[in-house]
Amino acid sequence: MSTHTLSVLAENKPGVLSHIAGLFSRRAFNISSLAVGPTQDDRVSRFTIVVDGASTPVDQVCKQLEKLVRVLKVVELSDGAAVERELALIKMRVDPALRGQLLEVADVFGASVVDMSPTTLVLEAVSSPAKLDALLAMLDSYGTCELVRTGRVALARGAGVITDDAPALTAVREQTDTAA
Amino acid sequence: MQELTGAQALVRSLEQQGVEVVFGLPGGTILPTYDPLLSSSLRHVLVRHEQGAGHAAEGYAWATGRPGVCMATSGPGATNLVTALSDAYMDSVPIVAITGQVGTSLIGSDAFQEADITGITLPITKHNELVTDVARIPAAVAEAFHIATTGRPGPVLIDVPKDIQQATGPWSWPPVMDLPGYQVPGPPSLAAIRAAAAMLVQARRPVLYVGGGVIKSDSHADLLRLAELAKAPVTTTLMARGAFPDGHPLALGMPGMHGTYPAVAALQEADLVVALGARFDDRVTGKLSDFAPRAKIVHADIDPAEIGKNRAPDVAIVGDLRLTMAALADTVAAALSSDSADRTGGTALAGTGDWLAVLDGWKRQFPLRYTQESDGPLKPQFVTERLSALTGGDAIIVAGVGQHQMHASQHYTFTKPRSWINSGGAGTMGFAVPAAMGAQVGRPGELVVAIDGDGCFQMTAQELATCAIEKIPIKVMIFNNGFLGMVRQWQELFYDERYSSVELGTAIPDYVKLAEAYGCLGLRCERPDEVDTVLDKALAASDVPVVVDFRTHDREGVFPMVPAGRPNDDIVLGPEFSADEQRAATRREMTNRELGI
Numbered sequence: 001m002s003t004h005t006l007s008v009l010a011e012n013k014p015g016v017l018s019h020i021a022g023l024f025s026r027r028a029f030n031i032s033s034l035a036v037g038p039t040q041d042d043r044v045s046r047f048t049i050v051v052d053g054a055s056t057p058v059d060q061v062c063k064q065l066e067k068l069v070r071v072l073k074v075v076e077l078s079d080g081a082a083v084e085r086e087l088a089l090i091k092m093r094v095d096p097a098l099r100g101q102l103l104e105v106a107d108v109f110g111a112s113v114v115d116m117s118p119t120t121l122v123l124e125a126v127s128s129p130a131k132l133d134a135l136l137a138m139l140d141s142y143g144t145c146e147l148v149r150t151g152r153v154a155l156a157r158g159a160g161v162i163t164d165d166a167p168a169l170t171a172v173r174e175q176t177d178t179a180a
Numbered sequence: 181m182q183e184l185t186g187a188q189a190l191v192r193s194l195e196q197q198g199v200e201v202v203f204g205l206p207g208g209t210i211l212p213t214y215d216p217l218l219s220s221s222l223r224h225v226l227v228r229h230e231q232g233a234g235h236a237a238e239g240y241a242w243a244t245g246r247p248g249v250c251m252a253t254s255g256p257g258a259t260n261l262v263t264a265l266s267d268a269y270m271d272s273v274p275i276v277a278i279t280g281q282v283g284t285s286l287i288g289s290d291a292f293q294e295a296d297i298t299g300i301t302l303p304i305t306k307h308n309e310l311v312t313d314v315a316r317i318p319a320a321v322a323e324a325f326h327i328a329t330t331g332r333p334g335p336v337l338i339d340v341p342k343d344i345q346q347a348t349g350p351w352s353w354p355p356v357m358d359l360p361g362y363q364v365p366g367p368p369s370l371a372a373i374r375a376a377a378a379m380l381v382q383a384r385r386p387v388l389y390v391g392g393g394v395i396k397s398d399s400h401a402d403l404l405r406l407a408e409l410a411k412a413p414v415t416t417t418l419m420a421r422g423a424f425p426d427g428h429p430l431a432l433g434m435p436g437m438h439g440t441y442p443a444v445a446a447l448q449e450a451d452l453v454v455a456l457g458a459r460f461d462d463r464v465t466g467k468l469s470d471f472a473p474r475a476k477i478v479h480a481d482i483d484p485a486e487i488g489k490n491r492a493p494d495v496a497i498v499g500d501l502r503l504t505m506a507a508l509a510d511t512v513a514a515a516l517s518s519d520s521a522d523r524t525g526g527t528a529l530a531g532t533g534d535w536l537a538v539l540d541g542w543k544r545q546f547p548l549r550y551t552q553e554s555d556g557p558l559k560p561q562f563v564t565e566r567l568s569a570l571t572g573g574d575a576i577i578v579a580g581v582g583q584h585q586m587h588a589s590q591h592y593t594f595t596k597p598r599s600w601i602n603s604g605g606a607g608t609m610g611f612a613v614p615a616a617m618g619a620q621v622g623r624p625g626e627l628v629v630a631i632d633g634d635g636c637f638q639m640t641a642q643e644l645a646t647c648a649i650e651k652i653p654i655k656v657m658i659f660n661n662g663f664l665g666m667v668r669q670w671q672e673l674f675y676d677e678r679y680s681s682v683e684l685g686t687a688i689p690d691y692v693k694l695a696e697a698y699g700c701l702g703l704r705c706e707r708p709d710e711v712d713t714v715l716d717k718a719l720a721a722s723d724v725p726v727v728v729d730f731r732t733h734d735r736e737g738v739f740p741m742v743p744a745g746r747p748n749d750d751i752v753l754g755p756e757f758s759a760d761e762q763r764a765a766t767r768r769e770m771t772n773r774e775l776g777i
Contacts, residue, residue, distance in 0.1 A: 010361070011360065011361060014310070014312075015298065015309075015310070018299065018302060019302060022302045022303055023303075025303070026303035059488065060485065060488075060489060063484050063485035063487075064485050066484070066485075067483070067485055068361070069306075069307040069327060069359060069361055069362045070361055071361050072360060072361040073361075
């Protein structure tokens, strides 16, 4: 599956999430993953949206997103030029005899134990989506009983910043400054 | 700073915005606003159903180019606007809808007449907002009008809870708009203009494919200049009828599913299609992969998302179409003046003379054809042509969706922009009567004629009461064939003549009595020889609305026709043409010289 990762800056206002989600529904675009959170500017939210390029015309997605009044900037992060991370919490039911083996696997992938009971443990893993998939495949044979993954978050590598050439965002800042 | 209630601020903001008329119907949650409305400069037209208010706002906007405004209460009042908002969204019509909402403390509690109208209209508005702070009202109104009317126009809805209308807040005008993410495309790239002009000058078989954007941007004068400079034929889509005079030698008429043969075939054979404010809609392209297969594409539009949405262009021009058209015409003019050769027979420049001769041949060979027997059933095409002749192409024609709409578009000879109003993209039955009402309010001195089907008419006919009481003297020509005519046509052609739930009957209601009950002049016309007399009588009535019941032939179809989803090369000329003529139209043999090879 060829996925595309979009970073979207939007005004942090009520209804913005439904405008963005509604656009995907209305245009029959598919979202593979979605993560939203505030940025260093509390008037701005950042969405990281992963879409499947095979079923969804990515260029159209970007252009339609840019038309939303509350959206400030849309950037497609190209493969390899971005740091991409997901976090997973994984609850395992483990035979005490296999626990040591399991912890070795976790260690190889840099996952840490964040909760433990006599029969279960919870692993926390933060890594690239591909590495996370590999970890989950390994864990599967030990009996994963509960899994939760965040959506993907991503930042471009190098010196470039998403707000470069983003007059819209500057406008938000200036208005904030004026108000202050 | 002056303090006003939210309701007063809302009404004063509309006044400041230059609004002269609001179409609406009051109810519980919008009551606070209707109070200051009473003593404002705004004219309020009290409709009979909120859908009528929405379509009237659309008709007003189509006819005047200024934003239309409609107002409704929460819940069912607001949801009754949904069809009109959807219609305005599909046809990029600038309207602002203002709805009351239950008080903020009640939102989410399933309160009486509560509906999440911003949620419901999210996919069918350019933007919407639930206003939760009385101080934001002036800015919310200013932003709504700015968004509705700039860039690609569209509907905007503002939902105002009752307690926000009643609360008091500071008033100042103009407010500071807070739209950091909204950018209006500016002037087009000169490089793209030059590339497009060069292609147009060199094309042997160009077609200007003109969409509604030309009318919305008021660039019809530059269109005429461009077409005449480049000697390029022009096809005007359903949204663009009137953007180019139908009587002009370069006019091909409408393209698409029910387009004229010369328009459809010209696009199929073109070596260059210049799309101007058009969006390669499926009703124009037919099967997309077979549309204009030999053509390079220049696509000019203000909406960047339209570029490449359906057909990848060779040259894309994003920007204000008015500037684009002017620059394109100027650039073509400069290119031609730098080469003294006459374009038609030119040497250095490619000529379109052979191409225009081919198109003229097609116009003669494959015109819009119908037969009106002098003692036979009345044909809708004939009525339309008589209306066109008697009004000199000078009326504002309003249609809904269906056979009547196609016949009106095909057979009325349009001479100027903003004289054709219809439901294009959404295909909304019931559009015509309320939209005509809005158009008449916007252009009170002019002749506004709704051409409507009997099916469409019955969906919104109650607005005749509004028209009669408010002295809005629209003329409604019902093409009464007793059927949902277009559906009937599809059942005839594609469902083995199995007519399923499609017959309405011609007699009920009695449209003459209905008109009279609504305080309108009701007329009936059943025979071809009565048409002129009845039309004269209808057009002469200037003080009351008029309804004419034209009993039209129930078997008459709309032709030409490209069956849905088929390539445009499969165009069917219809029963008025012989098998030989159809064969000639399908094969369309052109000589190499005609092809410019």
